[in-house]
Amino acid sequence: MRCGLPMPTGPSGVTDAMAAAPDDVVADFLGHVRVERGLAANTVAAYRRDLARYTAFLETRGIADLAEVNETDVSEFVRASAPDLAPSSLARLVVTVRNLHAFALEEGLTATDPAAEIHPPRTPLRLPKALGVDEVRHLLETPDRDDVVGLRDAALLELLYGTGARISEVCALDVDEVTRLLGDPDAGLLLRGKGGKERIVPVGSYAREALDAYLVRARPELARRAHRAEPALLLNRLGRRLSRQSAWAVVQDAAGRADLGDVSPHSLRHSFATHLLEGGADVRVVQELLGHASVATTQIYTLVTIDSLREVFVSAHPRAR
Numbered sequence: 001m002r003c004g005l006p007m008p009t010g011p012s013g014v015t016d017a018m019a020a021a022p023d024d025v026v027a028d029f030l031g032h033v034r035v036e037r038g039l040a041a042n043t044v045a046a047y048r049r050d051l052a053r054y055t056a057f058l059e060t061r062g063i064a065d066l067a068e069v070n071e072t073d074v075s076e077f078v079r080a081s082a083p084d085l086a087p088s089s090l091a092r093l094v095v096t097v098r099n100l101h102a103f104a105l106e107e108g109l110t111a112t113d114p115a116a117e118i119h120p121p122r123t124p125l126r127l128p129k130a131l132g133v134d135e136v137r138h139l140l141e142t143p144d145r146d147d148v149v150g151l152r153d154a155a156l157l158e159l160l161y162g163t164g165a166r167i168s169e170v171c172a173l174d175v176d177e178v179t180r181l182l183g184d185p186d187a188g189l190l191l192r193g194k195g196g197k198e199r200i201v202p203v204g205s206y207a208r209e210a211l212d213a214y215l216v217r218a219r220p221e222l223a224r225r226a227h228r229a230e231p232a233l234l235l236n237r238l239g240r241r242l243s244r245q246s247a248w249a250v251v252q253d254a255a256g257r258a259d260l261g262d263v264s265p266h267s268l269r270h271s272f273a274t275h276l277l278e279g280g281a282d283v284r285v286v287q288e289l290l291g292h293a294s295v296a297t298t299q300i301y302t303l304v305t306i307d308s309l310r311e312v313f314v315s316a317h318p319r320a321r
Contacts, residue, residue, distance in 0.1 A: 030047060067109070074097060097118070135260055140158060155214035189203050
């Protein structure tokens with residue numbers, strides 16, 4: 001509910017006066033999704049941008065109370081936004097507006113939900129880009145492991161591919177967490193994903209060796225360059241925590257030297273999932289390793305493996321053509 005004393009309500013249960021001013025409801029809604037639902041900061045920021053667009057549209061129509069919005073207003077907002085947005089961005093925009101109106105109705109700020117019947121457009125299915133096993137091997141061999149920065153880059157790349165972690169999850173790791181991991185060959189790595197959800201993933205020998213080499217031969221040197229102690233596992237050249245942007249640059253630089261074209265940290269996550277499924281892993285196991293809330297999110301990778309199986313079938317089976 002809104003902060004402070006309860007607002008007076010009319011017969012419909014909707015608060016009187018300006019209780020449903022769009023900007024006020026948006027502020028309450030953003031606080032709700034951040035605190036009550038625990039959404040990630042990036043998700044909340046995307047909601048904020050979408051709703052700033054929506055409230056600006058309502059202002060152009062002279063709507064100063066969210067209770068005045070009708071289904072036509074929402075439909076025309078979606079129609080007006082469509083030419084400027086990619087299908088996926090438009091779909092997210094519709095979902096955000098629907099969530100805002102559902103929140104306003106649930107909180108008693110409006111009597112109806114004008115967005116309930118407005119549905120996001122279907123977005124074209126985009127298969128994730130996965131590297132081949134040999135391409136990944138070539139990428140992982142690019143860092144100079146005789147150099148402190150090269151050892152760090154090797155640890156970063158091996159972690160991304162070896163665990164399927166998001167770039168933000170790896171950059172958020174502290175050195176103590178990994179030190180404990182290396183002390184126990186059977187221990188997994190604790191990753192904190194979207195919305196603060198935690199999961200434990202196994203770490204293979206290649207990533208362990210790269211981490212051990214980095215911690216022994218490189219991190220102490222990088223840490224000495226900082227003015228104060230830094231708990232982060234991965235450090236930049238100044239001894240501070242490696243940012244997501246810098247980690248992204250490491251991946252792209254390695255991809256360039258491996259002549260692989262445009263490769264992102266997410267490409268390594270896609271490759272991790274695809275290679276597991278091609279190796280016979282159950283999709284629900286891959287779901288847990290990736291930290292997906294729904295198995296449906298993970299099942300897009302099965303399309304990749306089906307395509308590769310179809311290619312093998314067509315080229316190898318005498319009756320396939």
